[in-house]
Amino acid sequence: MQRAVPSPPSCSSTSHCFPLNHRHTAACGSETAAQPQKHEVRAGSSPSDPSRMRSIVCFYICYALCLCLGLACVVCVCVWNSRWRGGFAWDGSALQFNWHPVLMVTGLVVLYGNGAVLYRIPLTWGHNKLPWKLAHAAVMLLAFVLSVVGICAVFDFHNVNHIPNMYSLHSWIGITATALFTAQWVFGMIGFLLPCTQIALRKFLKPIHVWFGSMILMLSIVACISGINEKLFFALKGNNNASQPYSNLPPEAVMGNSLGVLIVAFGLVVLKILSNHEWMRPDSRPEDGVYAPLLQEDND
């Protein structure tokens, strides 16, 4: 029913080709069905289309917001733990616990979110996909390593201080997010980086990978908010002269709550970018197919 019109070769090799008007339904079901449509609309839109330019501008506004909110989250969580919680150490004390929020927010939220939207940047679309695929995997690996170190920080702190692990709802959700992230990274590497992976397996995996990507971010945000809320109740009991209770909203409470609001705002912006099909990376060359294995892309 839909006629596939291949995009002109120049469009796949220049960085000025931003086919933002295409409708990509990859995440919605059969990607085979969606592919002809992508090339069709792409070939039919000219670079000077006002709607295309508007879409590019909208993307970069969202992306700038994503970068600024991510940076604000990292700054806030560092300032909170260094200024009000005494700083950092790795000695089993409360200072070791402070690595936990910093590494989880930086790894499982900010780096993860930025890694997820990497493919959406129109500036990268005219280039070979491989470096961006490797960059996506590398950012996600770094996010994963930070998250695992963040979890080790709290487990070690609990063990040294004879506090049970894994009893709170926060910990149940957080460990689920990290376990799913581990599975996502392993299946992502097997599915999209190993050259021996069958095209059919990539086709099957891609919508699942995209869907789980968003859901893991959602779980991370749920875990972070419940963790910050719990920490503020633990820390701000007001039972000594040095601290006011949480209910008085002292500066530390305002900082912690603001960090939570920033994390939620960052998550919403990332999920908005991920859900907008206009901003999905188009296929670089129709003849390669969407799921060209790594070695093929390497030779692009």
Place this chain on the structure above:
Amino acid sequence: MQRAVPSPPSCSSTSHCFPLNHRHTAACGSETAAQPQKHEVRAGSSPSDPSRMRSIVCFYICYALCLCLGLACVVCVCVWNSRWRGGFAWDGSALQFNWHPVLMVTGLVVLYGNGAVLYRIPLTWGHNKLPWKLAHAAVMLLAFVLSVVGICAVFDFHNVNHIPNMYSLHSWIGITATALFTAQWVFGMIGFLLPCTQIALRKFLKPIHVWFGSMILMLSIVACISGINEKLFFALKGNNNASQPYSNLPPEAVMGNSLGVLIVAFGLVVLKILSNHEWMRPDSRPEDGVYAPLLQEDND
């Protein structure tokens, strides 16, 4: 570039027409551009298509899961508060507080989620849209009323017991979710129920309405999880003989944590249903347009 083939009249008037194979990009950007595609693919798929049947079966599995998880959430939150928290009253005591989790989970999560997926049920697609539009609005209104009563329960309990309101991160996220839900309901009524609303305004509002629908559910889940986590830490301090501390994972803690897991699972299933464009309700009659005002639909 895309040829719009109107669907046959029989397809718009029978309950056996489930055009599940269409690709609806309404939530992704310009709906005008997406519309021809919907009718095209719809007309091209026959009711006996294996992929269509598979899609219908998948939907009903997800929908059954959504109903079961929603019911399990309501049962769990009621059992938790009646068996372990002493039951319910409206007298300013802790028993009044117990209405808060019950009404928020039932209203802002379960009823809200079920109201959101109402349009996705294929059985409703062959029928006049108006009753389903009114049912969607009515379920959302009931969800809204329960949420407001749930918030009143905790504000009143705090005021009677001289506990400050609105200081925790949980309360900040929860009140934001409820405020956005209020705005969503008001703009939804103005945009989609009032007959005087311009078609152009509906076209503008629909993707925003769909997007905010999912985001409000996400915020509700974040608020619920942080609230359950906070409540379990407050309630299970283990400082009296009657209760064990949360860290010992007594039965109440397992019940509360399980409720949290069920809420997250329910939210993921609802978001999965909402994000699958194959399951979006197709236009009942192409000549009416997607955004036919209420009175037009009334006369269908």
